[in-house]
Amino acid sequence: MNAPAQKIAVVTGAGSGIGRSVALALAAAGWTVAVAGRRLEPLEATAAAAEAAGAVGADAGRPAVLPVRADVSDPADVAALFGTVRERYGRLDLLFNNAGTFGPAGVPLEDLTYEAWKQVVDVNLTGAFLCAQAAFRQMKEQDPQGGRIINNGSISAHVPRPHSVAYTATKHAVTGLTKSLSLDGRPYRIACGQIDIGNAATEMTERMQTGILQANGQLAVEPVMDAADVARTVVHMAGLPLEANVQFATVMATTMPYIGRG
Template sequence: MNHPNPLSIPSSTPSERIALVTGAGSGIGRAVALGLLADGFTVVLAGRRTEPLQALEQQAAAQGQAALAVPTDVTDPASVQALFDTIEGRFGRLDLLFNNAGVNAPAVPMDELPLDTWFSVINTNVTGVFLCARAAFGLMRRQAPQGGRIINNGSISAHTPRPFTAPYTASKHAVSGLTKALALDGRAYRIVASQIDIGNALTDLSERMTRGVLQANGTTAPEPMMDASHVAQAVRHIAAMPLEANVLHMTVMASAMPFVGRG
């Protein structure tokens, strides 16, 4: 994988805050990246698709903001290592990771779910989150001053499943366990971890929900949605907190969606 031109962004300074957003090319990741850029972070943009990352990098530069596109496959340990080698070599530190990259699976009965689909969801939503958290933990532990913040993108499915969503629901429950483990293990190193559980943020991938989603009672019904900018605002709130304080879990959802009382 080709690394970005090292002359495109100046080296990190002690006052510079460095953030990494995975899945930054679209949807929630893009909204969060834009919000962090507006807050003065230098934002590393990671994702599988090069073009949208580079477009966002160019948009940031046109606005006098600092972004760096690094195409990355979070399921590939070598790709994740290359991403963090770039971050450490360029900036020397990482202050914030928004662990956002994730995939879903078709809503089918469990016995009809191809095993390749199960492995794809688990590899991205669990192993990918772990690989990025692991690398961030190591860098935040080594750097001076020590410490940083990791925010994992969970889901309301980390609490309550939708029908026929075993892979996604299992993966998000695993993220909850990983978040708690990170929060505990990071205490000695000023590394704090949070999870933001999102419900019905409107993106290109979730737009179908406005036309109808399978409900627990077997009916199909459209669901209320919220703008992805509200998720970005929540992440920005957590990111702005000093490391002495944390929001361990936050749920941000469309107010009228069927979550409370689901089923």
């Protein structure tokens, strides 16, 4: 079976943080990347950064990063995103299911509104499912058949933080999604793995450096790591042959309170 000459990826939540770092690392490694998010301007900034770094994609020498505005919680947007990739490139080799939201910070469980709960579930779980479903369909139908889906889990897929019920519940559910995709993808050469990330330095973790609530009720500053360290791990997972898979990987700031949390 001949491998495609150029590998095509979709990265969601790619306008900032981990998504942007992963998109740039994939482009530097020779991938063509469609970057998705709710706002076009940050996606265009990601594409410009890749172009400035000299990354060139598969599409007639054009930049390696293609911005596509899409809200992953909207089925129509997701269909349009993957339709664009299919029409432009003809195949899909990788989905990095990264888009996510923590929801309102520091809200006790009994005060969390239905609307806030639903927003986190819609993005973190339903959005991940919709994108995985669209990618799965494309990977199953294309020739050569197959591809890889990498879900962004979290340390919270293992252990919760205080006042994080919506985020923690969705990240535990993402682990179930990963396992189901791995099983259902076996007949079609679709591999699925999950990267669980702890305290990458992004906009979402800025509060770690000013003090965040711990299980003992105290506030503590937590160490963070460079998002580029996460990106290198995703590139490694993405670059494996489909006969090999990193099922679960945990990448975290070495001394963050995960081992011993609680």
